[in-house]
Amino acid sequence: MLESTPEAAAPLVVVAGEVLADLITSEPTDDLGGAAVFERHAGGSPANLASNLARLGVPVALVASVGDDGLGQFLTAAAERVGVDARFAVRDEPTSLVAVARSAGTPDFVAYRTADRLLWPSQLPDALLRRARLFHTSGFALSREPARATLLDAAARTRALGLAVSIDVNFAPDTDVRRAHQQDAARRVLALSPLVKCSRDDLTRLWGRDAASDDAAVGHLLGLGASLVCLTRGADGALVAWDDDLVEVPAEPVEAADVTGAGDAFWAGFLAAWLAGQDPSDCARAGARMAARKLTHVGPLPDAVDAAAVLGAA
Template sequence: MQGQGNRQYGILSAGELLIDFISSEFASNLDEAVDFKRILGGSPANLAMNMARLGVSTKLVATIGNDDMGKYAARYVHRLGIDLHGLRAVDTPTTLILVTRSKEVSNFEAYRGADCEIVPEQMPLGQLKNIALFHTTCFALSREPARSTILQAAKLAASHGCTPSIDANFAAKIWPDQAAAQAAVKAYCGLGALVKMSEVDWERLFNHQMSDPGAAAEQLLEMGAAEVCLTMGSEGCYVATKGERHFLAARPVEVRDTTGAGDAFWSGYLTAWLDGKGLMEKAMAGRKMAELKLQHFGPLPDQVERMELYKG
């Protein structure tokens, strides 16, 4: 089933809500960066916020520190109308990430804290029965207890007709056990997931270049994924199901920062999925949302007109 149907929430996004400190100027590495701007971050949180901006009914499950940064993060997402009944505060500090502002691939260093302390009580079965999409990331799955909690919740949600979604944003400095990461991605694909993966993340996870996006997509489909979207930066994206495949070229835009562009892309794609759009239309909606983000340094406006996604 595609679309929200009669479910109360379009998406539950589970994983990291954290603080990004992004260099004010473009930098190739953190040694070059001097000044930083505080921006709310975390891929699942970014996706939840972007979908809320598009008018999707959204839940966020995350764990923050009982500190000033955690309180700031909670206030920020609350004002966007996101359901935060799954938000938990603990004594461990809120996770912080230093990020280089970049026109290509950002460099980063994570100072992990509370983000991985997600427990089953944050996602009761009643919530899981009431959502159309269950989304997470490799970052969120990289540590326990979040990994086991999220995988079990995704299985329960799928058993009740929810469609799982994952951004397989693998990085060795976040998840040094590559075999465990591959196993988790395979298990998640096996739930019939919608899978987004960048070319860079593919090469990091599988240790070889993605020379043929068709073959890369087929590998994920054979693991059980229902739909695959491979993003290839300035080239474009490749989308595939068992019966349909398309390449969509990127369009030139003035890039102010790449941080969060992948999350923006997937928020457009998943919103189009909820709206019952076809595969190519979903890719185009993702491209449109990514273009908006690439032209912004920092978060998007609090509201983004949903129909703009479908205007080409």
Template sequence: MLLIVGEAIVAFHRTGREHYTGPWPSGSPAIAAYVAGRLGVPTVFVGAVGRDDHGTVMADGLAAGGVDISHLVVSGKAPTATAYITYRGAAREFDLRVSDSAAIQVAGPDLADLPERAGWLHLSGSALIFGEPLAGTALTALHRARAAGARISIDPNVRPESLDRTAREAVVEALGLAHVVLAGEGELAALRVDASALVADGATVCTTFGAGGATVTDESGSVHIDALPVEVVDTDGAGDAFAAGFIAAALAGADPVDAARAGVRVATEAIRTEGPMSVMPDRGLLAG
């Protein structure tokens, strides 16, 4: 079972001054859970939503991916988190409404015995930056799953300029516990984390470069994987789709290079589909 703990966010998108589209079920951990579920991985998502229409959008989106949402917390005291995203060419501007939302209301008891039952835990660094109790709960899940023998993958998925000292230290701590690091270009350097040190400690580091493909580095060396040609429709969640594809392929027995190739194929399908949790990838993408 794949366990993902993190924020659930309903997103609205626009290009320039256009009207927003949405609401889209979103949030980095939730997207990864949705795509993994679509790829046939038994996936449990632990997060929180409000008792409102946006919460229903979020729950329905996860369920459509086959994700187990029986541990999704529904709060009657805070609204579902939202994000208003404006695309300006390759750049994105975010208006995040998370810190006072239900998204961070995930506490230790909500984990139940899931960390001990998980075969793989995936954590997005974004779950560590929005506040407590979510940040502490996510780290607790990581430590418990690691101690129980689960494989751990970490996507730093943070903008370093938005990190305070506590959040940065939490992300660095998480990276030090990972078997697989799935990082975007420049993320580790911005966090002042040495990728070669992670590899020396036994981790596989997979760095994604968008249209530049991905590079997989482990103790045996580095292999570059080219991106696939694609008509770009929506890049939101592409990195999370890559992570889900990698995890699904690895759980099916693929080595890290073949898992990354699967990640590229799944991300390509996500990029050509509008909406962060709308792609319907086929399990055939895992084998190529």
């Protein structure tokens, strides 16, 4: 059951989607099959985003489903510790898990999905959405029912209320989810003029030949209705497009210890700056600074982040 009533919160951002226990290999590897020791961390793209926004001082509510088990308690406690309002989580089936290879490049991973897909309309009433400025979700969360229907409806209602929508198009191959099914969900959200974050890997997996080049990928998403697209490109930095503008923002020079969650850190920095009224290019620079902090840590960022240093306009 819900752990509080939605009317109790007044977040600036409502984040809805997967909360996962990340089991990250203790040693760097390109192959999960050779790993023997894993470390437990809080994960899930929306959960990472919510926690990173809270670290930057942004009031945020997390709508999710976790297990009624020790891992579920660990995940909600981790979010609450950094200031996320996690009272809108439900406890249901066992907590979802993801095994992840620690890597400086695109990591190998395997998802074991249970509770994360169980999101219901009662968790996202208008009373909660209308008190925020932004609603965010992810492509991963949109891949399974009933979360898919719940999140598509919430995104549409958010726009009807005159508020902004954000999506991380983080498609990952899944034997139970057809590419066409995911493309349909992405198109339905893109038609709502959202702010879009995507990576090269995600777009290649989701759109195939439509993401043959960075410019083509960005143009494809803008053509489907996105109001702004931020394409993250790892060490090559980010490409930000909106209206008739296209800006390249370099990555911060750091030695990567763990890339898992770096995109979520980037988007948290971007959105925090966007909520503060910065222009998109400065938002992307804030994102790059936040991502650099994450890249030097295995697992989530430390609880304390220098928000002023991250958000200071270049």
